[in-house]
Amino acid sequence: MAAGDLAILQALDSARTQWYHLTAIIIAGMGFFTDAYDLFCISTVSKLLGRLYYFDPASSTPGKLPVHVNNWVIGVALVGTLAGQLFFGLLGDKFGRKRVYGITLILMAICAIGSGLSFGCTAKSVMSTLCFFRFWLGFGIGGDYPLSATIMSEYANKKTRGAFIAAVFAMQGVGIIFAGLVSTILSSIFLSAYPAVPYSLDRVLSTQPEADYLWRIVLMLGALPALLTWYWRMKMPETGRYTALIEGNAKQAAADMGRVLNIEIQTDQDRLGQFKASNDYKLFSMEFWQRHGMHLIGTMSTWFLLDIAFYSQNLAQKDIFPNMGLTDPAKSVNAIKEMFQISKAMLVVALFGTFPGYWFTVFFIEKIGRFYIQLIGFFMMSVFMLVIGVNYADLRDTNKHNTGLFALLYGLTFFFANFGPNSTTFVLPAELFPTRVRSTCHAMSAAAGKAGALIAAFGVQGYTLDSHTHKIRRAMLILAFTNMLGFCCTFMVTETKGRSLEEISGEDEGVHQGEMEMSEAQTEGRSVVM
Numbered sequence: 123m124a125a126g127d128l129a130i131l132q133a134l135d136s137a138r139t140q141w142y143h144l145t146a147i148i149i150a151g152m153g154f155f156t157d158a159y160d161l162f163c164i165s166t167v168s169k170l171l172g173r174l175y176y177f178d179p180a181s182s183t184p185g186k187l188p189v190h191v192n193n194w195v196i197g198v199a200l201v202g203t204l205a206g207q208l209f210f211g212l213l214g215d216k217f218g219r220k221r222v223y224g225i226t227l228i229l230m231a232i233c234a235i236g237s238g239l240s241f242g243c244t245a246k247s248v249m250s251t252l253c254f255f256r257f258w259l260g261f262g263i264g265g266d267y268p269l270s271a272t273i274m275s276e277y278a279n280k281k282t283r284g285a286f287i288a289a290v291f292a293m294q295g296v297g298i299i300f301a302g303l304v305s306t307i308l309s310s311i312f313l314s315a316y317p318a319v320p321y322s323l324d325r326v327l328s329t330q331p332e333a334d335y336l337w338r339i340v341l342m343l344g345a346l347p348a349l350l351t352w353y354w355r356m357k358m359p360e361t362g363r364y365t366a367l368i369e370g371n372a373k374q375a376a377a378d379m380g381r382v383l384n385i386e387i388q389t390d391q392d393r394l395g396q397f398k399a400s401n402d403y404k405l406f407s408m409e410f411w412q413r414h415g416m417h418l419i420g421t422m423s424t425w426f427l428l429d430i431a432f433y434s435q436n437l438a439q440k441d442i443f444p445n446m447g448l449t450d451p452a453k454s455v456n457a458i459k460e461m462f463q464i465s466k467a468m469l470v471v472a473l474f475g476t477f478p479g480y481w482f483t484v485f486f487i488e489k490i491g492r493f494y495i496q497l498i499g500f501f502m503m504s505v506f507m508l509v510i511g512v513n514y515a516d517l518r519d520t521n522k523h524n525t526g527l528f529a530l531l532y533g534l535t536f537f538f539a540n541f542g543p544n545s546t547t548f549v550l551p552a553e554l555f556p557t558r559v560r561s562t563c564h565a566m567s568a569a570a571g572k573a574g575a576l577i578a579a580f581g582v583q584g585y586t587l588d589s590h591t592h593k594i595r596r597a598m599l600i601l602a603f604t605n606m607l608g609f610c611c612t613f614m615v616t617e618t619k620g621r622s623l624e625e626i627s628g629e630d631e632g633v634h635q636g637e638m639e640m641s642e643a644q645t646e647g648r649s650v651v652m
Contacts, residue, residue: 128397129388130366130375135280135622142382146277147286149358150270151293152351153227157263158297159304160234160344161199164256165437166305166465167337168195173457174334175245184452184460191249196437197579198253199260204572206264211565215558218369219273220360222265227352229262231345238342259344264572268565271552275560276361280622284487284549291548292480295540298436299477302469305340309462312336333458363623367557370394397629405559413628417554418563420614424496425547425571427608431503431601432539433578435532442532442594443467447525475533479540492546492553493617497609499542504605506535511598543608547571553618556627 168187177185187195206226213222236255242248270290278286312332359378366375372394376387403409443449448467452460487495510517510531517528547567555563582597616626624630 128366128372128394130362130372130379131622131624133376133379133383133385133387134277134362137279137383137385139279139282140383142384143278143282143286145354146274146358147289149351149354150274151290152347153266153270153355154291154293155297155300156227156230156344156347156351157266158294159301159347160230160259160263160341161203162298162436162468163301163305163340163344164196164199165439166301166461166468167340168192169452169464170333170337170457170461171195171249173460174337175248184457186452193580194253195249195256197576199256199263200433200572200575200579202257202260202262203264203267204260204569204576206261207267207565207569207572208264209261210265211268211561211568214269214272214561214565215368218360218364219269219276219561220358223269223273223358224352224356226262226265226269227348227355229265230259231348231352233259233262234344234348235342237344238338238340240338264568267548267568268561271548271564272561273358273361275552275623276363276557280620282488283553283623284492284619285484287549287552288480288484288487288545291545292484295472295477295480299469299472302465302472304343305465306462306469308336308339309458309465312458313462330456330458333461336458336461363557366394367397405562410559414555414563416614417616418566420611421547421551421554421563421567422570423611423614424500424543424608425551425567426574427604427611428500428539428543428547429571429574430577430582430604431507431535431608432544433575434582434597434601435535435539437579438582438597439464439468439471448529471529471533471536475536476540479537479542480545482537482541483545486541487545487549488619491617491619492550493612493615495541496543496546496550496612496615499538499540499544499546500605500609500612502538503535503542504602504609506531506538507598507602507605510535511595511602514595514598543612550615550618553623553626554615556629557623560627 172187172192173185175185176187176191210222210226233255237252237259240248240251240255242251271287274287274290275283312330312335315332359382362375362379365378366372373389376389379385380387443464444451448470449460449463455463483495490498510528517531518525551564551567552560582600618626622630
């Protein structure tokens with residue numbers, strides 16, 4: 123008896139696409155919408171924070187976050203995300219996907235509000251409070267990665283599973299767009315309500331006190347989608363695979379999945395015992411490493427390398443925009459106008475570079491496959507970043523009218539990140555590993571990615587903060603190299619399209635091996651009797 127012979131698994135693998143699948147995509151995807159908004163909206167307000175809290179009246183330049191403060195304000199949520207991924211990923215395998223799924227949203231909502239209410243009498247105390255809440259905000263965000271991916275992979279049928287998981291992740295692109303859109307709209311409203319007086323150096327360098335409300339509102343609005351989604355997450359049943367294969371309750375799994383998929387599923391409780399016995403090896407056991415070790419190293423290394431480039435791109439946008447002619451120099455605009463320009467530029471890049479790539483993956487992942495999309499994405503990112511790095515001085519030279527070409531090349535790196543490894547590194551760990559450790563292995567892969575993001579936030583981003591040509595050029599060349607490493611590491615994973623999760627993970631093989639051993643034992647027994 124193969125795992126695929128279990129009625130519940132057959133039903134899930136062959137179920138026609140219906141409204142419940144779309145509902146699951148929206149419910150899980152709204153978590154990623156919230157994640158992206160919360161993680162990337164900080165880029166739209168970080169320069170405003172510097173002008174509000176680090177303005178020196180004796181200086182002739184606008185206030186600016188010190189490098190170490192900027193790194194922590196930007197990066198502390200990523201530290202929390204890494205910790206949350208490991209924590210909630212392990213809980214997802216131990217206690218079930220659904221039981222811990224709603225906790226992440228509540229934590230995200232509370233900490234988004236707390237971030238906006240960051241208090242203190244000094245700049246240091248305000249930034250410290252902000253970092254505290256953003257760490258725990260990231261902790262909740264971290265839980266969304268393994269749980270959403272695992273739930274979607276275990277709900278989906280085998281023909282559209284990759285597209286469904288990618289669609290959940292594509293909501294990250296929508297969240298990035300809304301981070302730019304909301305910041306653009308709110309800063310525009312504040313500009314209209316508190317217009318700048320006629321030009322004067324003092325007025326440009328100082329900041330309207332009303333701007334202190336602006337950044338807080340932007341951060342607090344991240345709580346809204348989390349709160350709106352929580353009820354529907356709690357209504358979702360536990361995945362049929364977890365209920366059947368981990369809890370061993372075929373009757374409950376058949377009832378839950380039969381209800382949401384509007385089909386009748388047979389109960390085959392007696393067959394589950396053999397399946398569980400055939401796959402009863404522990405994470406990090408020798409058998410696990412023989413079966414899945416190479417895949418785990420592959421998913422961790424590619425996600426790690428991808429996020430160095432992806433988060434370097436996203437978090438450093440605000441510092442590269444002036445060189446692309448998308449924003450004015452800080453000395454020539456007041457603080458709210460500067461935020462408006464940064465947010466607008468971020469919105470444009472997201473609309474035309476970031477967003478399309480996600481949905482190209484959704485539409486083509488079942489045709490091209492995860493493996494080739496990842497290879498193509500890493501390779502093209504490396505090529506475009508190499509071109510930018512080698513020609514950076516010429517591309518940023520406004521006298522040569524190359525800023526449009528710079529913007530195009532920069533946007534294409536975003537496109538191929540998302541029509542490439544940024545999507546596939548999320549999909550593959552949800553498919554390659556056995557049900558018992560799927561959430562944990564996805565969490566380990568995602569945490570490796572966030573380790574790469576921390577390098578971007580605390581290392582690579584520092585190269586761009588002063589906008590010096592040689593530093594940005596060097597950063598682009600480093601990122602081109604890391605992408606080529608990601609290209610090479612992709613060969614440690616395998617294609618998963620069109621196959622059941624049990625076939626991909628090898629859980630079927632264990633069952634088949636058990637059947638052969640049982641058959642041999644029965645044959646030997648009959649020979650002895652004869």
